Amino acid sequence: MATSTTTVPDAGPSTGSRSFLARLSSGDEIARIITFIFAATVVLITVLLVLQLWHDSTLSRHKFGLNFFLTRVWDPITEEFGALPFIYGTLVTAGVALLLAVPLGLGAAIFLAELAPQKISDALQFFIDLLAAVPSVIYGLLGIFIVVPIMRQHVQPALKSTLGFLPLFSGPAFGVGFLTAGIVLAIMVIPYIISVSREVLLSVPRDQREAALALGSTRWESTWKVVVPFARSGIMGSIFLALARALGETMAVTMVIGNTPTISPSLLSPGYSIASVIANDLPEASGVYLQALVELGLVLFLFTFILNGLARLLLVLTTQKGSGMGHV
């Protein structure tokens, strides 16, 4: 695309140094160089970010090696750092979030793409877009004052009395913890799943639906057995995007997870996440402690890097243009 437009002004016999001078005097070459510098700045910043994370975690990486990911002692005084509880907390909360958000988000996306008339679909999508713009600290605010009390007084006691025999729902109900953080995260990522899945579903060719209906399937059967499988990889892409968001989310999780480095099978137990420990401890940290936190940042970066890459790949596979991610 880019090349086709750039060839236009160069058309003609004049090439070489004369045209370079000509372009320089008309300002084209100067403009090209200046805008190139700005574009290169973007690459530079990205490279700098990766290098900084890598360089500033050297001490920690060398001292702890793989044990960093396998041990659970986090002690700034003895300078022993094992990140297992944080990684565990991050993965568990993100897992809970996806478990809740995927069915709901996919259901809503199906409604918006397949059932709702154009106008209603657009109107609802507008609200979904606004929802995606709500800052995470607002979710945290509602989490801490609305969701946590409801969890402590109603949901968690109910879970304990019905499913309390499972280790998943054992232990005291604090209100804060993995489950609460997972629920708040789920609410946060649902808009992303809906927006991207809706676009993917809308890109499924019409004949697919018509063929299924012509064969005598009901509306739901054509949707669930034909349209959704057709869009499968794009929907997976939207889920990966949501997962990347959930893993990197800081404020809302920090406010409702309890900030206690525990590894417990119980979802009711308070926990800690990678992003939360960085947010809480970084300003006071120095030396190896700081480097261990930066290494956690590096881990977070790698998680989201891989997931975003996979998501983009899957979305490009289904929509070809990869436009499903625009303006998220």
Added chain:
Amino acid sequence: MKTRLRWRKLVSHFMLGLTGVCALVAVSVLFFILGFLVYHGSTSINWNFFTKLPAPVGETGGGMANAIVGSAKLLLLASIFGVPIGFLGGIYMAEFSNSSIAFVVRYAADLLNGVPSIVIGIFAYALAVLPFKHFSTWAGAFALGVMMIPITLRSTEEFLHAVPRALREGSMALGASKWRTIMSVVVPAAYRGTMTAILLALARVAGETAPLLFTALGNRYWSPGFNQPTASLPAMIYSYALSPYDDWHRQAWAAGLVLLALILIVNIFARAILSRGGTILR
């Protein structure tokens, strides 16, 4: 056979109805959020909230004037840093680059866009706080600016690409240089789209808290200039919500209401710009 068909139709209606419920639940979250914010926050919004400094611990009253001004300063600086890089970079991508350079820049921008905001915070902390040994408005604005770059760049590129080629060729045929064509034909044609994108980028970083926690930090007083720690609305909401005082909780709700109202208004306004006169784009 007949009962089977009836069953299948029943399932179809039930499941499709269920998807409608999902959509309803998802959208209703927005109204729950707004409702709670208005319910808990509107009582604390008064003249003092916008004009007074935070009250000392133990006293009730006071406001968040410093946080509102602080947020405005952070956003202004962040835009001055982030928008030109994103915008001019986007022009390069759409008008000058060859495909291999475009791929690298696009890849870097998408990568940067996906980086969790807390990691951007670490980056800004290492680059703009540690070397100077103090928190500052500069550092916070740098973090927010970095977050604005990829959004601005990718949108600018996309909207410039959407400008029809005939416009460019028409301008060139009149003898205009390429740069002249870009500045007086292509960029104005994509004006609405890029404005929308910049406004949306601004709205997005306006609510960011994580990158500010250890760059701009926070401040209970005015912070003149750009060299001192500064308060911001999101960071204020965070620290007030976690505080043990009821009065601070009320103020956190009020600040949440103000912040969300501003962000939603900018969002609606930006989308209105795009949809109103979108003859060329979309």
